[in-house]
Amino acid sequence: MLQGLPAADAVAAAAVHERAAQVLRPSGALAWLDELAEWVAGWHRTDRPKVERPAALIFAGDHGVAAAEAVSAYPTTVTAAMFEAYRQGRSTISAFARQAGASVDAVDVGIGRPTGDIRFEAALTPERFEEIVELAVAKVGRLDADLLVLGEMGIGNTTPAAALSAALAGGETAAWVGRGTGVDDAGLARKRAAVQQAVRRIAGITDPIEVLREVGGAELTAVAAATVAARRRSLPVVLDGYVVTSSVLPLVMAERTALDHCIVGHCSAEPGHRRLLDRLGKRPLLDLDMRLGEGSGAMAAVPLVAMACAGISEVPTFAEWFG
Amino acid sequence: MLQGLPAADAVAAAAVHERAAQVLRPSGALAWLDELAEWVAGWHRTDRPKVERPAALIFAGDHGVAAAEAVSAYPTTVTAAMFEAYRQGRSTISAFARQAGASVDAVDVGIGRPTGDIRFEAALTPERFEEIVELAVAKVGRLDADLLVLGEMGIGNTTPAAALSAALAGGETAAWVGRGTGVDDAGLARKRAAVQQAVRRIAGITDPIEVLREVGGAELTAVAAATVAARRRSLPVVLDGYVVTSSVLPLVMAERTALDHCIVGHCSAEPGHRRLLDRLGKRPLLDLDMRLGEGSGAMAAVPLVAMACAGISEVPTFAEWFG
Numbered sequence: 058m059l060q061g062l063p064a065a066d067a068v069a070a071a072a073v074h075e076r077a078a079q080v081l082r083p084s085g086a087l088a089w090l091d092e093l094a095e096w097v098a099g100w101h102r103t104d105r106p107k108v109e110r111p112a113a114l115i116f117a118g119d120h121g122v123a124a125a126e127a128v129s130a131y132p133t134t135v136t137a138a139m140f141e142a143y144r145q146g147r148s149t150i151s152a153f154a155r156q157a158g159a160s161v162d163a164v165d166v167g168i169g170r171p172t173g174d175i176r177f178e179a180a181l182t183p184e185r186f187e188e189i190v191e192l193a194v195a196k197v198g199r200l201d202a203d204l205l206v207l208g209e210m211g212i213g214n215t216t217p218a219a220a221l222s223a224a225l226a227g228g229e230t231a232a233w234v235g236r237g238t239g240v241d242d243a244g245l246a247r248k249r250a251a252v253q254q255a256v257r258r259i260a261g262i263t264d265p266i267e268v269l270r271e272v273g274g275a276e277l278t279a280v281a282a283a284t285v286a287a288r289r290r291s292l293p294v295v296l297d298g299y300v301v302t303s304s305v306l307p308l309v310m311a312e313r314t315a316l317d318h319c320i321v322g323h324c325s326a327e328p329g330h331r332r333l334l335d336r337l338g339k340r341p342l343l344d345l346d347m348r349l350g351e352g353s354g355a356m357a358a359v360p361l362v363a364m365a366c367a368g369i370s371e372v373p374t375f376a377e378w379f380g
Numbered sequence: 381m382l383q384g385l386p387a388a389d390a391v392a393a394a395a396v397h398e399r400a401a402q403v404l405r406p407s408g409a410l411a412w413l414d415e416l417a418e419w420v421a422g423w424h425r426t427d428r429p430k431v432e433r434p435a436a437l438i439f440a441g442d443h444g445v446a447a448a449e450a451v452s453a454y455p456t457t458v459t460a461a462m463f464e465a466y467r468q469g470r471s472t473i474s475a476f477a478r479q480a481g482a483s484v485d486a487v488d489v490g491i492g493r494p495t496g497d498i499r500f501e502a503a504l505t506p507e508r509f510e511e512i513v514e515l516a517v518a519k520v521g522r523l524d525a526d527l528l529v530l531g532e533m534g535i536g537n538t539t540p541a542a543a544l545s546a547a548l549a550g551g552e553t554a555a556w557v558g559r560g561t562g563v564d565d566a567g568l569a570r571k572r573a574a575v576q577q578a579v580r581r582i583a584g585i586t587d588p589i590e591v592l593r594e595v596g597g598a599e600l601t602a603v604a605a606a607t608v609a610a611r612r613r614s615l616p617v618v619l620d621g622y623v624v625t626s627s628v629l630p631l632v633m634a635e636r637t638a639l640d641h642c643i644v645g646h647c648s649a650e651p652g653h654r655r656l657l658d659r660l661g662k663r664p665l666l667d668l669d670m671r672l673g674e675g676s677g678a679m680a681a682v683p684l685v686a687m688a689c690a691g692i693s694e695v696p697t698f699a700e701w702f703g
Contacts, residue, residue: 081465082472083453083561087676088649088669130406142404142701149405152690156683238406326411344667345684346411353410360479360683361668367475378465 058190058266059312062288065099072104079374093320093342093365100293100318101203105370108363111159112202113352114283115143115150116193116209118167118275121174122255123213128248130239133212137168140210143351150208150351157359159206161352164196167211167275175220175255175272186270186278193279197286204362205287205294206322207301208352209276213237215327216248218303220255220272222329225265225306226336230256235299235327238348265307273304280304288318295362297355298325298348302333309337320362323347323354381513381589382635385611388422395427402697412665416643416688423616423641424526428693431686434482435525436675437606438466438473439516439532441490441598444497445578446536451571453562456535460491463533466674473531473674480682482529484675487519490534490598498543498578498595509593509601516602520609527685528610528617529645530624531675532599536560538650539571541626543578543595545652548588548629549659553579558622558650561671588630596627603627611641618685620678621648621671625656632660643685646670646677 077091078084085091097106117140123133142148143163146155154161166189172180181189197205215237223230234249259271269281281304287294296302296319308315316337323343324331334341342358400414401407408414420429440463446456465471466486469478477484489512495503504512520528538560546553557572582594592604604627610617619625619642631638639660646666647654657664665681 080472081462081470082672085562086670086672087472088671090668090670090680138702139404142696147404147694147696147701149403149410149691149695152694153687155694156687156690239408342668343684345413345665347409347413348411349405349409357413357684357687361666361680364476364479364680367479368472371470371475371478372472373465373470378470379461 058285059308059315062312062315063291065317066102067099069102069104070095070099073098073106073369076369076374079376080369080372081375081378087368090365090368093362094369097293097362097366100291102291106366107370108204108366110202111157111204111206111359112200113150113154113159113161113206113208113356114196115161115163115352116166116276116279117163118211119169119171120211120213120217120274121171122176122216122251124171125174126247126251127244128216128240128251129213129237131212136210136212140165140168148351149349150353150356153353153356157356159356159359164279166192166279172274175217176251179271180217180274181270181278189275189278190282193282194286197283197290202292204359205292206352206355206359207280207283207294208297208350208355209280209300210351211274211276214274214276214300216251217272217274217277218300219252219329221269221303221306222333223252223256224259224268224272225310226333233329235329265310269307277304281308284308284319294319295322295355295358297322297352298350299327299330300350302330306333322358325354381608382631382638385635385638386614388640389425390422392425392427393418393422396421396429396692399692399697402699403692403695404698404701410691413688413691416685417692420616420685420689423614425614429689430693431527431689433525434480434527434529434682435523436473436477436482436484436529436531436679437519438484438486438675439489439599439602440486441534442492442494443534443536443540443597444494445499445539445574447494448497449570449574450567451539451563451574452536452560454535459533459535463488463491471674472672473676473679476676476679480679482679482682489515489602495597498540499574502594503540503597504593504601512598512601513605516605517609520606520613525615527682528615529675529678529682530603530606530617531620531673531678532603532623533674534597534599537597537599537623539574540595540597540600541623542575542652544592544626544629545656546575546579547582547591547595548633549656556652558652560650588633592630600627604631607631607642617642618645618678618681620645620675621673622650622653623673625653629656645681648677
């Protein structure tokens with residue numbers, strides 16, 4: 058899955074780095090935004106990066122553990138209802154995307170077809186896992202985009218996200234479990250127990266991709282596969298919150314450079330997210346206490362990436378301006 | 381200057397607060413963005429806030445202290461050159477504004493007509509002060525906008541910003557003085573000395589608006605006047621970095637509620653800015669280490685405000701969606 062990943066174009070990135078120091082403003086005045094422009098340039102393989110066609114893929118699926126045990130504040134039927142809202146452009150991510158000039162495609166990878174209950178069995182069979190990977194890869198292949206937002210929706214999916222994080226990043230299992238969409242104290246206790254049970258069940262498994270198949274879920278697998286597919290197309294990715302970040306954790310544990318084409322749009326209020334970002338060494342662009350998922354935090358950061366690129370490509374250097 | 385400022389529409393804000401809890405997402409999931417939408421609603425006096433016509437006013441002027449003493453990394457002639465770049469849409473703020481769908485108007489309030497050297501004399505005579513206030517008020521009066529970004533440009537203007545902050549907020553004077561566009565160690569020492577001299581000179585003055593006239597400058601005065609003019613039009617304002625924030629400090633010291641219609645777009649890398657924000661009790665939307673001025677950090681935050689409003693006004697409630 059992770060063999061032969063392309064690297065960024067270091068020459069293009071270096072050209073932008075050099076241009077950033079000469080553009081009509083004090084050198085270093087845009088700090089991190091200049092670094093963002095360099096990063097886009099490296100993956101776009103151009104010294105004049107721009108973001109004109111951002112796109113979001115929102116993967117949605119249902120979870121056996123949520124159907125069997127009340128680990129969420131919402132019933133699993135809400136997944137399908139939200140999916141319909143994405144399709145009709147009525148959701149929060151749709152509204153955000155209109156502001157960012159981005160397209161949104163919601164992809165059903167398992168609504169009404171829940172995964173195995175991760176407490177007792179693998180979330181996905183090898184066949185289902187492959188099927189979802191292929192679907193996600195095909196979706197990315199058909200995109201006409203220059204920046205990709207990955208989002209997810211699936212009632213109960215902070216439970217597999219916590220299981221994945223705990224299994225791969227280690228530490229106190231309970232510390233990876235938050236309230237998600239707002240589960241109550243009893244629900245939080247059930248959620249912790251479910252995560253502990255899932256993590257114990259797979260204690261012998263060391264392959265990070267196998268861990269994803271065992272305790273992840275359909276949309277988590279799709280996010281991981283789409284991330285790899287974007288890399289193969291040299292398409293930069295903006296990651297969203299806790300569920301998305303935990304979905305790509307197996308990639309970076311299998312291959313150290315696997316997330317070099319990804320930035321993190323925001324830090325979620327879900328407590329495990331900041332821990333994951335520390336682990337990945339990635340700083341979120343935004344820190345607004347959001348905890349929605351559906352790619353919303355990543356989409357909120359898209360205009361910053363577009364501005365960073367415009368700040369390099371649309372502004373003359375001192376020499377061009379005065380020369 | 382600050383008599384009879386209008387208050388926000390509490391009913392409209394409350395209606396948005398209520399709607400935020402019912403919109404098709406977990407209650408509280410957008411956290412701060414929902415509060416932003418409430419804030420816009422209060423000033424727009426509507427329960428369906430939106431940002432469709434953001435506008436930036438960039439005030440530019442020259443400073444006697446910068447002409448007489450090398451307190452900046454750049455010569456004062458750069459103010460005029462940058463102003464021309466704004467007018468031709470070639471600057472960083474122009475590039476950012478295109479991404480945010482905002483207009484930019486650069487306003488000359490004193491280029492080539494430097495203020496008094498604040499070490500020895502008032503920056504502005506009462507007549508010049510009034511003239512600049514009237515110009516700024518007239519500019520705001522002619523805007524067709526629903527969100528206002530205020531920016532500034534003026535070589536050397538972090539020196540008056542530091543003098544204003546030190547004189548009004550107190551504390552160690554040197555702590556308010558940073559490197560601005562990147563002055564060297566010797567320049568920083570000159571800058572500190574200039575600020576100390578200016579602050580000592582006006583030690584007897586207690587009226588915050590008089591302090592602005594004494595140690596501020598043309599564009600700082602224009603920013604303060606525009607902020608008040610926006611308030612009279614019930615137009616919400618996004619403040620930029622250190623210079624803009626110090627410009628409006630006199631307002632809030634003269635009238636506690638004077639900045640209720642203002643949010644802070646970003647926290648600048650100029651060290652005094654975070655201190656000022658703590659003093660004002662305002663949290664910046666972005667924290668990206670930028671230190672450019674010209675309204676760029678505020679403009680970078682505009683899409684977030686637009687998204688916050690769209691997240692309320694374009695997304696149905698659970699009842700509307702399922703009903």
